[in-house]
Amino acid sequence: MKETVEQALRDILGNLPEGSRVERPRDPRHGDLSTNTAFILAKKEKRNPSLVAETLAEKLSENPAFEQVSPAGGFINFRFSKDFLISSFRKVLNEGEDYFKKDIGKGMKIQLEYVSANPTGPLHLGHGRGAVVGDALSRILSFLGYDVSREYYINDAGRQVYLLGTSVFYRYLELFGRKDLMERIRDTFEKEGYRGEYIKEIARLLSAIVGTKLADGSLEESHRLLMESDLPFEKNYLKSFKPKSGTPEELCSLFGLDFMMREIKRDLSDLGVEFDSWVSEREFHMKGEVEEVLRRLEEGAHTYESDGALWLKTQERGDDKDRVLKKSEGSFTYFASDIAYHLDKFNRGYEKVIDLWGSDHHGYIMRLRIALSMLGIPDDWLEVYLIQMVRLFKNGKEIKMSKRAGTFVPVREVMEEVGADAVRFIFLTRRSDTHLDFDINLVKEKSSDNPVFYVQYAHARIAGVFREFKKRFSEDPEEVIKNADLSRLSSEAETGLMKKVLFLKDEILTACRGRDPHLITFYLIDLAGSFHNYYNHNRIIGSEQSLMEARLALLKGIRTALALGLKLIGVSAPERM
């Protein structure tokens, strides 16, 4: 719709002046769309804005798409003509969701990385939010012609993973009361270990298979038993274990990783979130990509050694201080492997990469950008968006979430209570960079008041009308719609609904450009509201024949928009409720 106005302006002006916008006026009485173009032109040419608007409006009013083009102060307001609305709406009926497509991506290879939670515990609500936002974004980008690849980066190396293994081993020893062996790792466990119930669960599963063998020090035997046992998950990490040089904690940690990855994948898939690739941090170390990237940074004279560690000169490009790449004890920092990982993405040929990170990583953005620029990667190649935290309330009290202390609410728990659709929808009723308060009681108790049902109900209602029509007239409503006379839709409510449906196209574009999937959710609530209102005041079946046909057509268009919107945010569109 905006496109139509912009094209009309271009037909007269050649090009749109910088800063000129086509927008929906706050007050619909002003028109369907309006533009500030006259203000801009007037400023440039030092003329009176109202006069510029008047001249321009006069020329524009010859365009058949508009019924009225009126200058107002410096604004120009547009009202679409009935013919234009009808012919556009007819396209929606014929083309379905394709009508709303616009190939702005042109096959651009774009990678979206999201969630990437450490595999040291179940996904909590915050991860769930990132998952849902990332998934919705990927759907929107794909819809608009981008070649999207969705990736999960598994932080399966480093201290956190060691702590996972230590925690599991500790709980395992606890099962057999082996205080003698627990002593060695007690300190680590108590200070930094993971306390969640799931650690005990892993330990119990482990003990069921290896018995006391691991406590007795039979690493090889324990590993063999695990490899031969019938586990409910893949042994991707376990199979890399080397009994000769390994430790029991390490075995526990690999076992834990396999266990957790199964959990995480299951949670995501139940949430309706899919990935195209899972990339392991370990493999980067193995492939030597980290060394490679450090070498390149050293060659560019961006590093120096101090206190036995290798530092990157990030400060000279705006960071608070320089950052360590390689610790004095010889291992790489997370930062180093993250640079390598992003360089790898670049080398894989993505033209753009979008990362969704938890808000606690915000200090990271600058240093990563600096490192990438040192490697000669253009600034706009990487976009990073922070997913703000989810605060959880239960019985009016905030539950502080900490994975280590074990006080977190897994996304699965909430999903099982209210359903994946509701969880997804709620996450998308806020802008993703603002805090979200998730009140479990509210969502549980009032699940029927949840806006997701409101929108789904609108879809189901339309489906119901179509079923009823078929039943009463034994005719396919789709056939009837093909020949419907849309000019019968003349009430303000009806033309308003047609416009709303058509505006979905603009909405998707805006959501895509701003990486703001929540706009789709708000659109859906708005459209559903207008529909419910209309439905309550107008009969479809039972009205006079040609009017009924036209109204069926109207409903079909609305259903197309609702179904597409729901699809883009990954929420189901039920036929009945």
Add this chain to the structure above:
RNA sequence: GUCCCCGUAGCUCAGCAGGAUAGAGCGCGAGAUUCCUAAUCUCGAGGUCGGAGGUUCGAAUCCUCCCGGGGACGCCA
């Protein structure tokens, strides 16, 4: 101390690449069903957009300062 997010109706939040009389849901009050799903709809009350300056023809939106809430700042990941 430095940095990030937030402050809009009783509550939860939209709106913020400046634009016309500031919106929605919930909650509250009053109503609507012989008929396609009442998980719905209609009407009403409810606001100095945290405060003060500034830029502008025009500021909830941009800038500065202040107040209040949340968070991040490691040779952790």
